[in-house]
Amino acid sequence: MLKYILKKLLIMLFTLWIIITLTFVLMVSVPGSPFNSESSSNEIVQQNLEKHYNLDKPMHIQYLLYLKSVVTFDFGPSIKQPNQTVNDLLGRGFPISAELGIVTIIVALISGITLGILAALRHNRIIDYAAMAIAVLGISIPNFILATLLIQQLSVNWGIFPVATWKSWSHMVLPVLALATGPMAIIARLTRSTMLEVLTQDYIKMARAKGLAPWKIIVKHALRNALMPVVTIMGTLFVGIMTGSFVIEQIFAIPGMGKYFVESINHRDFPVIMGTTVFYSSFLIIMLFLVDIAYGILDPRIKVNNKEGD
Amino acid sequence: MEKILEVTDLHVTFATYGGTVQAVRGVDFHLNKGETLAIVGESGCGKSVTVNAIMRLIPNPPGRITNGKILFKGQDLTKLKEKKMRSIRGVDISMIFQDPMTALNPTLTIGNQLMEGLKQHHDVTDKEAKRRALEMLDLVGIPNPEERLKQYPHQFSGGMRQRIVIAIALICEPELLIADEPTTALDVTIQAQILELFERIQEVTGVSIILITHDLGVVAKIADRVAVMYAGKIIETGMKREIFYRPQHPYTKGLLESVPRLDTKGKLQPIEGTPPDLFSPPTGCPFTARCPFAMEVCDKVYPESTAMSDSHTVNCWLQDERAKKVLATMATN
Amino acid sequence: MEIKQVPPQVTKENIPDEWFTPREKNKNEQERLARPSLSYWKDAWRRLSKNYLAMSGLVFIVILIFMAIFGPILSPYEASTGVLSMQYQPPSAEHWFGTDNAGRDVFTRTWEGARISLFVGFMAALIDVTIGIIWGGISGYKGGRTDNVMMRIIEILYGIPYLLVVILLLVVLGPSLMTIIIALTVTGWVGMARIVRGQVMQIKNYEYILASKAFGTKTSRIIRRGLLPNSMGPIIVQMTLTVPSAIFAEAFLSFIGLGISSPNASWGVMANDSLGAILSGNWWTLFFPAFFISLTMFAFNVLGDGLQDALDPKLRK
Numbered sequence: 032m033l034k035y036i037l038k039k040l041l042i043m044l045f046t047l048w049i050i051i052t053l054t055f056v057l058m059v060s061v062p063g064s065p066f067n068s069e070s071s072s073n074e075i076v077q078q079n080l081e082k083h084y085n086l087d088k089p090m091h092i093q094y095l096l097y098l099k100s101v102v103t104f105d106f107g108p109s110i111k112q113p114n115q116t117v118n119d120l121l122g123r124g125f126p127i128s129a130e131l132g133i134v135t136i137i138v139a140l141i142s143g144i145t146l147g148i149l150a151a152l153r154h155n156r157i158i159d160y161a162a163m164a165i166a167v168l169g170i171s172i173p174n175f176i177l178a179t180l181l182i183q184q185l186s187v188n189w190g191i192f193p194v195a196t197w198k199s200w201s202h203m204v205l206p207v208l209a210l211a212t213g214p215m216a217i218i219a220r221l222t223r224s225t226m227l228e229v230l231t232q233d234y235i236k237m238a239r240a241k242g243l244a245p246w247k248i249i250v251k252h253a254l255r256n257a258l259m260p261v262v263t264i265m266g267t268l269f270v271g272i273m274t275g276s277f278v279i280e281q282i283f284a285i286p287g288m289g290k291y292f293v294e295s296i297n298h299r300d301f302p303v304i305m306g307t308t309v310f311y312s313s314f315l316i317i318m319l320f321l322v323d324i325a326y327g328i329l330d331p332r333i334k335v336n337n338k339e340g341d
Numbered sequence: 342m343e344k345i346l347e348v349t350d351l352h353v354t355f356a357t358y359g360g361t362v363q364a365v366r367g368v369d370f371h372l373n374k375g376e377t378l379a380i381v382g383e384s385g386c387g388k389s390v391t392v393n394a395i396m397r398l399i400p401n402p403p404g405r406i407t408n409g410k411i412l413f414k415g416q417d418l419t420k421l422k423e424k425k426m427r428s429i430r431g432v433d434i435s436m437i438f439q440d441p442m443t444a445l446n447p448t449l450t451i452g453n454q455l456m457e458g459l460k461q462h463h464d465v466t467d468k469e470a471k472r473r474a475l476e477m478l479d480l481v482g483i484p485n486p487e488e489r490l491k492q493y494p495h496q497f498s499g500g501m502r503q504r505i506v507i508a509i510a511l512i513c514e515p516e517l518l519i520a521d522e523p524t525t526a527l528d529v530t531i532q533a534q535i536l537e538l539f540e541r542i543q544e545v546t547g548v549s550i551i552l553i554t555h556d557l558g559v560v561a562k563i564a565d566r567v568a569v570m571y572a573g574k575i576i577e578t579g580m581k582r583e584i585f586y587r588p589q590h591p592y593t594k595g596l597l598e599s600v601p602r603l604d605t606k607g608k609l610q611p612i613e614g615t616p617p618d619l620f621s622p623p624t625g626c627p628f629t630a631r632c633p634f635a636m637e638v639c640d641k642v643y644p645e646s647t648a649m650s651d652s653h654t655v656n657c658w659l660q661d662e663r664a665k666k667v668l669a670t671m672a673t674n
Numbered sequence: 675m676e677i678k679q680v681p682p683q684v685t686k687e688n689i690p691d692e693w694f695t696p697r698e699k700n701k702n703e704q705e706r707l708a709r710p711s712l713s714y715w716k717d718a719w720r721r722l723s724k725n726y727l728a729m730s731g732l733v734f735i736v737i738l739i740f741m742a743i744f745g746p747i748l749s750p751y752e753a754s755t756g757v758l759s760m761q762y763q764p765p766s767a768e769h770w771f772g773t774d775n776a777g778r779d780v781f782t783r784t785w786e787g788a789r790i791s792l793f794v795g796f797m798a799a800l801i802d803v804t805i806g807i808i809w810g811g812i813s814g815y816k817g818g819r820t821d822n823v824m825m826r827i828i829e830i831l832y833g834i835p836y837l838l839v840v841i842l843l844l845v846v847l848g849p850s851l852m853t854i855i856i857a858l859t860v861t862g863w864v865g866m867a868r869i870v871r872g873q874v875m876q877i878k879n880y881e882y883i884l885a886s887k888a889f890g891t892k893t894s895r896i897i898r899r900g901l902l903p904n905s906m907g908p909i910i911v912q913m914t915l916t917v918p919s920a921i922f923a924e925a926f927l928s929f930i931g932l933g934i935s936s937p938n939a940s941w942g943v944m945a946n947d948s949l950g951a952i953l954s955g956n957w958w959t960l961f962f963p964a965f966f967i968s969l970t971m972f973a974f975n976v977l978g979d980g981l982q983d984a985l986d987p988k989l990r991k
């Protein structure tokens with residue numbers, strides 16, 4: 032187990048390093064100095080920036096200093112909002128994005144797993160077909176399209192939910208719905224197919240031969256094994272949700288990180304772009320790492336066969 | 342002798358995309374208390390389906406028991422409600438599966454899987470359940486049972502896993518144990534050990550055993566009686582020595598001739614051809630197409646069973662008086 | 675096969691004596707025993723063509739390709755220029771899908787958008803499959819250290835949130851169709867490589883591969899002739915499912931202003947342009963791009979599902 036964690040940790044650190052370096056290389060390769068653009072109107076800001084990024088120093092020193100600033104979590108000031116550091120923006124935007132992301136994944140998990148189990152237990156019957164129709168539709172409709180359609184119908188036409196912003200629970204409904212549908216569909220399909228596969232396994236037959244009650248067979252023997260693959264894609268799904276929230280936050284005018292990120296791209300606010308990318312990637316990579324560890328704890332086989340655990 | 346199980350005219354069908362498969366087509370046999378009956382036949386002949394029908398473990402849909410009786414200690418299992426049937430499974434009748442590598446749930450400890458059947462059917466404390474589980478592991482010959490209880494299936498070898506599966510099947514002291522090809526997936530040396538284990542548990546517990554196999558070596562070792570199945574029917578049944586030394590059905594003879602032996606010379610004789618399609622089984626004897634002694638009648642009418650002795654019956658037209666002269670002419674050719 | 679029905683009155687006793695004669699071996703009896711065998715691809719096609727949902731997906735894709743090629747040519751309007759006085763015309767005989775905020779014909783723009791979506795989708799799938807087959811093929815075939823190193827690289831790339839990389843690349847390289855495709859495939863091939871590797875590792879241990887190895891066949895030939903044709907099933911499925919995700923990514927990027935930008939037509943751009951319009955009730959500007967992007971992704975998804983079922987040998991009956 033320790034070996035497994037260490038291996039995953041090493042890979043995680045390596046991935047982080049690649050992201051950080053990639054961001055640096057890409058930003059350095061932007062034609063001209065990123066801070067000479069017309070968007071950075073303020074002289075003082077520009078000097079601060081040049082100083083912060085040590086643009087006068089040779090490349091490798093710049094890189095090392097940049098690494099240091101990442102490790103010490105100091106991303107410097109924003110160009111567009113002179114009185115704000117990147118950290119200020121992250122501190123304000125991240126909790127909101129995280130809240131949206133967590134609520135979304137919980138909704139997607141509960142509805143997706145329920146739908147998947149129902150479909151598997153009623154294989155080739157109406158519930159199965161209905162659930163899978165919903166799932167294919169959920170995968171096929173892009174979240175930003177769904178978001179706009181939801182606003183058009185439920186907010187503008189019927190006035191059930193508020194159009195935008197982030198103030199109360201009712202503000203949360205539409206963005207969560209738009210963001211959760213895709214992951215829900217993926218979870219439902221995966222749960223169904225693994226559940227169907229697990230139900231044909233010998234150990235399920237054996238459990239039936241023991242005379243166990245059906246619900247016990249499903250909960251104790253089938254579900255646990257069927258949900259393993261769902262755990263493995265949790266990390267990827269969470270990444271998808273968090274990046275998907277960029278556009279959802281834009282559409283619903285939610286003051287989360289995605290909003291700042293998209294704005295910073297449109298304004299070519301490089302410190303914010305770099306800071307958010309690095310912060311966001313680190314966050315997501317750490318989430319993937321945690322999911323891997325959780326999987327290792329849930330599946331007893333991993334502890335021994337970590338060589339075949341790829 | 343007391344009959345513990347009596348199956349009469351059992352029919353099982355499966356609905357598939359290609360049509361209805363008649364997997365079991367009128368099977369009759371019985372099992373005496375304390376004996377071991379081996380059901381022999383090639384793959385797809387319906388032997389597994391037959392025993393799964395006894396356990397009522399045929400997935401429905403697509404499978405269905407369309408006709409017949411399964412009398413277990415006087416009550417017809419085909420008529421029982423699912424809930425009542427559950428109280429019989431694992432308690433009165435237990436089952437062992439072919440592949441011990443897949444029969445255990447990989448995510449639960451051995452102890453958990455051993456004790457859950459006991460806890461389901463009997464009102465036992467955790468302590469009692471554990472004591473009983475240790476007893477069972479000891480019986481099936483697993484060293485360090487105390488430690489082993491906490492381990493997961495992947496930490497055991499194939500032979501050890503099959504011992505655990507047997508322990509799970511026996512923990513509620515069933516009267517009937519059904520073993521579906523219990524040694525097929527194991528190495529030859531391990532096979533012998535598991536067969537010895539079967540003999541020992543039968544001595545200790547007096548359990549009656551139905552053993553499904555296609556391996557006549559296994560039959561020779563532990564069976565008391567043998568039923569030979571072909572294309573969804575039992576075509577010959579008798580005591581072990583009757584089947585081995587005086588086989589009557591050409592299929593049984595073919596089976597015995599296709600087994601390598603040390604005491605005879607000459608080539609192994611395979612049985613030519615393949616079994617019939619069970620989507621549309623033949624009206625007559627299903628072996629006709631492959632039978633070296635086939636007559637016109639075989640194609641048209643299924644032969645009734647002929648008693649060779651109190652325990653030995655066979656379904657074959659060659660037993661008919663009128664076939665004797667055909668045999669004679671064939672022998673001269 | 676001929677079954678002679680026996681009248682029910684035939685019993686053991688009244689069977690005619692002449693039936694007790696040696697049976698004539700039927701010539702075609704032996705042949706009958708062997709079931710008609712279909713080749714893998716024919717069998718797969720037979721099963722796919724029975725799957726109505728997947729087939730309707732296929733038909734829609736074919737129609738969409740046709741319209742993407744000929745739609746803009748058939749239309750009298752320009753996709754990217756409009757008449758401002760004709761802003762927000764509802765669907766009519768002149769403008770079948772209406773006009774948008776700049777008076778451009780939505781019908782023409784929809785097919786122009788289909789061109790971009792399909793181009794991005796197919797290009798991404800093609801590049802993914804090329805890199806994926808080479809990488810996964812070598813990794814799976816060589817095994818050992820090579821495989822270990824190659825898989826670690828994949829694992830690292832897999833951990834990178836691809837949309838962030840895509841966005842970074844687009845910021846640096848500047849938005850264009852080519853940039854989008856490059857950005858999408860930089861991390862996109864990883865999934866394909868994993869699938870190819872898994873397939874190759876499984877198949878390379880089969881006897882016929884071992885046999886050709888024993889004959890000293892060149893590695894590249896074994897991979898090309900022995901391994902790839904037999905792992906085509908999952909690769910095709912993965913390709914089919916890559917297309918909708920690439921289409922989605924392009925629309926997503928265009929929607930947030932990093933991909934194709936107005937006045938050029940892309941479904942993402944069109945959806946973004948109509949964001950303001952839906953509040954004023956001009957539903958058609960959003961409806962048509964939304965409808966077609968969803969239907970296209972739906973079509974590819976159901977086709978992929980259908981192919982998966984059709985190509986899975988486990989389901990073969």
